[in-house]
Amino acid sequence: MVPPSEDEGTSRRNFYVVAIYGFWAAISAALGLPALVYLLFPPKAKKVDEWIEIGDIGRLALNSPVEMTFRRTRVDGWKVISEKSTAWVVKGAGDQVTAFGPQCTHLGCAYHWEESKGHFLCPCHTSLFASDGKVVAGPAPRPLDRYQTRLNGNRLLLGKLESPEKKS
Amino acid sequence: MRRRFRGVNEWVEHRTGIQSAVRQFLYEEIPASSGWHQVFGSVAMFLFMVQAFTGALLAFNYAPTPGDAYNSLRYILTELTGGRLMRGLHHWGASMIVVVVVLHMLQVFLYGAYKKPREATWMVGVVLLLLTLAYGLTGYLLPWDNRAYWGTVVTTQIAAQAPVLGPYLLRLLGGEGEIGVVTFARFYGLHVLLLPPATIFLMVLHIFLVRKHGVAPLPGDEAQPKKKFYPQQVFKDTVAIFIAFAILFMMAVAVRVPLEQLADPTDTSYIPRPEWYFLFLFQMLKLFSGPLEVVGSVVLPGLAVLLLILVPFIDRGQMVKVTRRGVALAFVLLAAIGWGGLTAAAVRSTPKETLAAAVDFSGPTDWMQLSPEEMVGIAYFRKENCVSCHAMGGHASAEGPDLTKASIHKDAAWMIQHFKRPSAMRPGTSMPPIQLTDAQLNSLAAFLLKLNEKNATALDNAPDFAVQGALLYQTNRCGGCHLVNGGGMRIGPPLNGLSKRQSRGWVEAHFADPAKMVPGSIMPPYKLAPKDLENLTSYLFALPD
Numbered sequence A: 001m002v003p004p005s006e007d008e009g010t011s012r013r014n015f016y017v018v019a020i021y022g023f024w025a026a027i028s029a030a031l032g033l034p035a036l037v038y039l040l041f042p043p044k045a046k047k048v049d050e051w052i053e054i055g056d057i058g059r060l061a062l063n064s065p066v067e068m069t070f071r072r073t074r075v076d077g078w079k080v081i082s083e084k085s086t087a088w089v090v091k092g093a094g095d096q097v098t099a100f101g102p103q104c105t106h107l108g109c110a111y112h113w114e115e116s117k118g119h120f121l122c123p124c125h126t127s128l129f130a131s132d133g134k135v136v137a138g139p140a141p142r143p144l145d146r147y148q149t150r151l152n153g154n155r156l157l158l159g160k161l162e163s164p165e166k167k168s
Numbered sequence B: 001m002r003r004r005f006r007g008v009n010e011w012v013e014h015r016t017g018i019q020s021a022v023r024q025f026l027y028e029e030i031p032a033s034s035g036w037h038q039v040f041g042s043v044a045m046f047l048f049m050v051q052a053f054t055g056a057l058l059a060f061n062y063a064p065t066p067g068d069a070y071n072s073l074r075y076i077l078t079e080l081t082g083g084r085l086m087r088g089l090h091h092w093g094a095s096m097i098v099v100v101v102v103l104h105m106l107q108v109f110l111y112g113a114y115k116k117p118r119e120a121t122w123m124v125g126v127v128l129l130l131l132t133l134a135y136g137l138t139g140y141l142l143p144w145d146n147r148a149y150w151g152t153v154v155t156t157q158i159a160a161q162a163p164v165l166g167p168y169l170l171r172l173l174g175g176e177g178e179i180g181v182v183t184f185a186r187f188y189g190l191h192v193l194l195l196p197p198a199t200i201f202l203m204v205l206h207i208f209l210v211r212k213h214g215v216a217p218l219p220g221d222e223a224q225p226k227k228k229f230y231p232q233q234v235f236k237d238t239v240a241i242f243i244a245f246a247i248l249f250m251m252a253v254a255v256r257v258p259l260e261q262l263a264d265p266t267d268t269s270y271i272p273r274p275e276w277y278f279l280f281l282f283q284m285l286k287l288f289s290g291p292l293e294v295v296g297s298v299v300l301p302g303l304a305v306l307l308l309i310l311v312p313f314i315d316r317g318q319m320v321k322v323t324r325r326g327v328a329l330a331f332v333l334l335a336a337i338g339w340g341g342l343t344a345a346a347v348r349s350t351p352k353e354t355l356a357a358a359v360d361f362s363g364p365t366d367w368m369q370l371s372p373e374e375m376v377g378i379a380y381f382r383k384e385n386c387v388s389c390h391a392m393g394g395h396a397s398a399e400g401p402d403l404t405k406a407s408i409h410k411d412a413a414w415m416i417q418h419f420k421r422p423s424a425m426r427p428g429t430s431m432p433p434i435q436l437t438d439a440q441l442n443s444l445a446a447f448l449l450k451l452n453e454k455n456a457t458a459l460d461n462a463p464d465f466a467v468q469g470a471l472l473y474q475t476n477r478c479g480g481c482h483l484v485n486g487g488g489m490r491i492g493p494p495l496n497g498l499s500k501r502q503s504r505g506w507v508e509a510h511f512a513d514p515a516k517m518v519p520g521s522i523m524p525p526y527k528l529a530p531k532d533l534e535n536l537t538s539y540l541f542a543l544p545d
């Protein structure tokens, strides 16, 4: 092979440049695409919907929200953990029961029921929610999230947490 | 548009000087003789970057503590898309970087490129080689499987043999007493926090020195006109990098990196093996015994490193053609023969069992393959505390015979008779009779017949929930209708792969009232205590698919 010199003509030089970019593009793609898949694809989780019994609601007063705590197991990465969780449970007329997720729909603070005023108050940016979860005031963009509920006699079972708007 | 682009370019150039720096770097003059033989340095640097990249990605899903490391790695391998590829790249990349670094040094050595004024470049390079090996040593522990654990036990004990410094080294590595959380934290810290910046610093220094003295020319080259680094030599480097990457990628895809069983400090039968590039040291160690051991473990390797560092001062002659460097060539050949011979001897002496025992635990483990009946045997095996008199592999001095030795197992009928009246079957034995029902003894015999040296620890480690679950499975006669691991009946659906079909809540509700969940089901309801329900469901969910 004759050593190429400066004035050798541009075609050979162009070939080098194109090849350099081509090879590096291929390498970047072969590393980058699997990396994105690895980071963005959800893990192959097994279990989905589960019903958890959280307690007796027989003695709850009508339209007066109560915070109920319960334990549930959750797949957390490589672990299955058992953790404490809460729900605000409201008994309505008839057999109607609603259970709200414990986080404010604005930025996720914990809210609580103000018995004297008759609404839920989030202390972070003072969002107010009615006992049916609707936004009364404040920056919260949507009503409180609800758990799916099911009754087994007087025992309340909770399913997935979902936003009432998405359910439609 | 174009004008604006030029404007931005000029602005950046004026403020940072990046463009001219890059240009200066690329249009560096190199000797006319430069070519393919000089690509290895670039390849090594590229592989280092691949390691950093894949290492960071692994760290995103990895918990660096003995309690979690194994599980999180298993999670990466089995739950995450592309996780196996990332680990494959990182694992094989580590081997490859050693190969390429050694090739790079061989080239420099054979050409005599370390000669004045490039002595410092060479010495920095030797330190980089040592750092590369240090990554290998510290990274070896991180999967926290048996291989990792026992390999590190040996490593730290060797470090402890170093004259004078030994005990301090051992303390630094946290290797006093048992290898545990402290050692793990130190190794991980070294691997990801200390070694990378040190490597980057030395690599920059190395390249700076290469640039300062220029790429080493061949003798007689000085007279020829120089050429530019870009694009011809960059092209050659890129091609070499691409080939190396293609090989690495193929290995990562095609060659499965096994994950052994969880580190087990009580596993006395485990024979640790180092990574392949350390096998020669491992073998050399065997040549020295007793008080001389330290010669093989510390003194000789230490001298070799010293010699390597001093190469430029030992060989101080003028640069000559490669073909005239007979002594250097002879030296390389000798080293290659020594390395190859020792490695081959080590490979040949690797016992067959350890290879066969290298079960890939990122898939289902041994106990998951047992039939429920055999699993129940584990329960009685534990209840009767058989291990108080019997060994389970290894050389524990036990009263009774080693139960993993297949030779002592006759058939089930013989064993059951033996359990009931040991002295009738083996006169003079001191084994007491076992007070269990026939069915229970049957399970025990079934389990013992399955037991061998290879699966003993794995079976011994079968989690309690699974054993209890299997016990419930047997006492409720689930096998009368269902199939598990190929045993049982097909009246109901087979239970392997249940976890893929149903949620836990569904299964538990189904036990209570099958007809409600599956209309028309003929399965009777089972009222199980909550703990039992949990164990049974967990056991069924752990069955292989």
Ligand code: FES
Pocket (backbone or CB within 6 Å): A104, A105, A106, A107, A108, A109, A122, A123, A124, A125, A126, A127, A138, A139, A140
């Ligand atoms: S988080 Fe509740 S109001 Fe902002």
